[in-house]
Amino acid sequence: MTTSETIETTGQSTPSKSVPPPSTTNPYVGIFAVFLGAGLATLSSRLLSVGLPDLRGALGISFDDASWLPTAFNMATIFSGVFVVFLNAFWGPRRILLPAAATFTAASFLLPFAPNYQVMLALLIVAGLASGTFYSLTMTFVLTNLPKRLIIFGIAAYAADIVFVSNIATLLEGWYVDHLSWHWIFWTAALFTPVMMVCIYFGIPRRINTEPRLNWRGFTYFSLSLALLYGALDQGQRLDWLNSGTIVAMVVAGLFLFGATIVRRMVQPNPEVNLKFLCTRNIIILALSIFVFKFMHLAAIVLVPGFLSNIQHYRPLETGHTLAWVALPMFAVVWLVATIIIHGNSRLVLALGLTVGAVCCWLWSHVDTSWSGSSFEIVELLFSLGLAGAYIGLVSSIVLEALEAGALTSAANAATFSGFMHLMRLFGGQVGVAALTHFIAVREQFHSNMLGLYVQKGSWLTNHRLLMLAGGALPQSTGKQEALQRAATVLGLQVRAQAYTLATSDGFVLIVLVVIVYLLIMLLLEPGKITFKALSKMQ
Structure with a gap:
């Protein structure tokens, strides 16, 4: 999720020697191009992560080798994601996005034809370097080309783009594997990125620039x-x-x-980096909101799918059906949230969205091994609405803070602010993933050890359980001894399932605690002076 593509001055605060020529391009076509690019970058990353087991099986790659494929892709995205923000201040989005999109198209098309693992890894690095530019330039272009009265709806459209793609990725990957082939994990980007290139050509103007002084x-x-x-x-x-x-x-x-x-x-x-500009209370607190939002989002993209896969043995298509349906309500709600923010307070909407998400995580923390996909659905709808509200409130608050702090007063301030927010989005999100993954593993081991204290050989409760399981396994066994062995295996799996379920419950509680701590930190925010209602009245 991608929440902080906020401010930089591609069109308003560029170096004095950069004078854009008269443009015949349509900015709305350009906005569609950058939205499409952000969506494709999100979808490609999610398809690769979700489809990794199918990819591993189709290519015969070991688990260890396959795990490096999404890692390499995301490392490349990290490398280019922050760098390109500063480069954009001199070259402009057109000069960056056209070659990047062409490179991404070629790499995505060639990936299924990779003759070996090393070539596939190299192509993924190339694709990651190219797609890393898409996210970073999206809101930059939108904010500098939309009329001020429409900026909030541009933010809503961006939120709708990202959340919709994030929710349908699992369903789409499952459908590809069941009805087409694993090749479409990569060919989806190869099919739609040329459309993005056409829109860039007709929607983003050229800019005459000096060479970057980076x-x-x-x-x-x-x-x-x-x-x-x-x-x-x-x-x-x-x-x-x-x-x-x-x-x-x-x-x-x-x-x-x-x-x-x-x-x-x-x-x-570097004269184009002004680190002192970031040393304000509001900027730091709002930057932390990016981490908190992405950490809360892990409930829907890590904990729930992980539970359904490990406990109920759902395939990606089945998990996708459980998660994807909320994309349409979210798509509708973002416009309502944007309208509310015009007449209200973006920070309040952010806090309310996070609160709704925390309540949903608390409800999910009562999970047990009998839960299936339908058990999550009602709360999932409420969670998705809270997520949409928090997302728009987050980006809106960051945009207003950038305007109020003076990010548009110089190219250095704009590039520094935007680069810092991208850093929080890219790196802060991964910190959350690593922390939650490690937490789940540690808690699963803890619960497994605690449960093991009550599942001891010779205990009458354990013996009774084994005899019941052995009785069920006896018709499929050659004798009583084999039935007991099967019963012991089943009991071990049941203990593991219970331990993983308890660890998942702990993960939801951890998310709730993180959100509560951040909501208390939000009380330290200094009052904002700019609102979208006032902004919309500006010419």
């Missing part, structure tokens, strides 16, 4: 450090964190490059 080395160090640290977080749980030489190497290299970035900043500061 500190290339500093940005390269910083981007590489983020990518390596992201990879360490993504693979940490699987490789047992610092007990793995690979994780240690990635962390050390990432921290070293981050240190090199700081040294470079001290020795040769």
Whole structure:
């Protein structure tokens, strides 16, 4: 989710030597292009993650090797996602997005034809580098090309785009595998990205620019450090964190490059980065809201699908049917939320959306092993509405804060603000995923150990349970001994299922606690002076 593509000055606060020529392009076509790009980037990442088991089976790739495919894609996205924000201040979105979209199309088309694992990994890195530019330039272009009275509806359209795609990805991947082939995990982007390119050509104007005066080395160090640290977080749980030489190497290299970035900043500061601009209470608190929102969103994209897959053994298509139907109500609600924000307070809408999401997570924390997809549906609808409200309230609050803080007064302020928010979206989101994944694993082990204290060999309760299970397995067994062995296996699976269910419940409670803590932090926000109602009246 992608919540902070906020402000930069592509059209309003560019360097003085950059004078755009008269344009015959249609900005609304350009807005459709960047929305399509953001949706395709989200969909491609989700399809790859959801479809990884099917991809592994089709290509005969080991579990360890396959796990690096989405990691490599997202590391590449991280690398280009923040860097391109600053590059955009000089080159403009057209000069970046056209070649990036062409590269993404070619890589996505060629991926199913990769002759081996190494080539597929390389193509995914190329695709990730290209798609990383799509997110980062979406709201930048929208905010600088929409009339002020329509900005809130641009934010609503962006929210509708992202949440709709996020919800249908699982269903779409399951349908592809059952009715077409795994190739469409990649070919979906190859099919629709050329449409995006046509819209870019006719919707985003050219810009005459000087060459960027960026500190290339500093940005390269910083981007590489983020990518390596992201990879360490993504693979940490699987490789047992610092007990793995690979994780240690990635962390050390990432921290070293981050240190090199700081040294470079001290020795040769980049004039297009104004870090002091970020040192305000409101900016920091609102940036934290991106992490909290993405962490809450994990309830729908990690905890619920994980429970249905591990406990009820749902296939992606079945999980998709459970989750995708709420996309349409969410799509309708975002426009109502946008209208409310015009006449209300975006921060209040953000707080209300987070509160609704926390209540839903609390209700889901009562999960047990008998729950199926239908058990989540009613609360899922309420959760999706809260999520939509929180998303629009979040982006709206960040946009208003950018305007009030003076992000449009200089290219350095705009690029710094936008880059920082993208950093929180990309890296902060992965911190949440790693934290929740590790928490679930630790809690599952804890509950398994606690349950094991009551499932002891020789205990009359355990023996009674085994005899009942053995009686059910006896007709399919060659004798009593085999039936008892099967009963012991089934009992072990039942203990594991119960432990995983309790860990999932703990995960929902953790999300509730994080939201409550952030809502208390929101009380420290200084009152805003700009509203969308006032903004809509500006010429």
